[in-house]
Amino acid sequence: MPNIPELKDICTQIRRDILRMVHANNSGHPGGSLGCTEFFVSLYFEIMNHNNNFSMDGINEDLFFLSNGHISPVWYATLARSGYFELAELATFRKINSRLQGHPTTHDNLQGVRVSSGSLGQGLSVAIGAALTKKLNKDNSYIYSLHGDGELQEGQNWEAIMYASANKVDNLIATIDYNKKQIDGSINDVLPMGDIAKKFRAFDWEVMVEKDGNNLEAIISCLNNAKDLSAKGKPVVIILHTEMGNGVDFMIGTHAWHGVAPNDEQLADALSQNPETLGDY
Numbered sequence: 001m002p003n004i005p006e007l008k009d010i011c012t013q014i015r016r017d018i019l020r021m022v023h024a025n026n027s028g029h030p031g032g033s034l035g036c037t038e039f040f041v042s043l044y045f046e047i048m049n050h051n052n053n054f055s056m057d058g059i060n061e062d063l064f065f066l067s068n069g070h071i072s073p074v075w076y077a078t079l080a081r082s083g084y085f086e087l088a089e090l091a092t093f094r095k096i097n098s099r100l101q102g103h104p105t106t107h108d109n110l111q112g113v114r115v116s117s118g119s120l121g122q123g124l125s126v127a128i129g130a131a132l133t134k135k136l137n138k139d140n141s142y143i144y145s146l147h148g149d150g151e152l153q154e155g156q157n158w159e160a161i162m163y164a165s166a167n168k169v170d171n172l173i174a175t176i177d178y179n180k181k182q183i184d185g186s187i188n189d190v191l192p193m194g195d196i197a198k199k200f201r202a203f204d205w206e207v208m209v210e211k212d213g214n215n216l217e218a219i220i221s222c223l224n225n226a227k228d229l230s231a232k233g234k235p236v237v238i239i240l241h242t243e244m245g246n247g248v249d250f251m252i253g254t255h256a257w258h259g260v261a262p263n264d265e266q267l268a269d270a271l272s273q274n275p276e277t278l279g280d281y
């Protein structure tokens with residue numbers, strides 16, 4: 001059984017990491033990062049079979065691909081807290097010559113990152129390629145990926161969605177961060193997506209909807225159920241209802257914090273709502 005109190009402590013600390021990283025360089029994307037914190041903690045600390053003794057090939061381990069690469073703060077903090085690199089490196093976020101750029105890159109051999117991302121719409125295609133490679137190598141590990149809901153407005157996604165089902169890529173578990181917001185506002189105001197779950201079902205995916213996407217128990221249960229649905233001829237997608245800016249009362253539920261850093265006063269307020277649990281970097 002998962003140790004929920006321990007996982008909650010990790011979530012709180014990672015939220016502190018996100019806030020401090022973005023504030024220090026007055027640049028970055030706190031809203032989506034905060035909203036996906038429980039997902040990342042569930043994935044890396046409970047669900048995935050992964051190895052922080054990192055190798056690019058990832059043989060016999062589960063792999064994760066972040067498509068909406070602008071929420072790199074939550075991924076970097078999760079990787080550091082998982083032991084992929086030293087916590088102190090988080091202080092270099094978005095600085096010149098840092099490995100921790102605003103969007104994840106691979107040219108500086110950053111442990112845990114297997115592909116550059118942030119050009120939205122491309123991550124699912126990459127994840128499908130990795131999943132097919134696993135199949136060819138008779139490696140029964142899983143491929144996980146995360147995508148923004150607004151990112152689904154990119155057409156390449158739908159080619160990949162069609163391809164995955166047609167080719168029975170059933171070792172793939174994709175998750176959609178369904179907070180219903182993007183940089184310019186509500187997805188319904190920018191470009192309505194309609195019923196995303198129905199769309200995936202129409203493309204012959206196995207679809208799960210989790211409406212409590214900031215609840216650790218719910219996410220862990222959902223991911224375990226997704227694994228049970230895998231290897232049965234269809235790719236699996238989780239529509240994960242999250243709250244952008246979750247954990248900080250003045251950030252939650254608004255697109256205004258998609259890509260805005262808190263000032264000194266706002267940082268102090270946000271950190272007071274997330275007391276230190278595991279030690280800051």
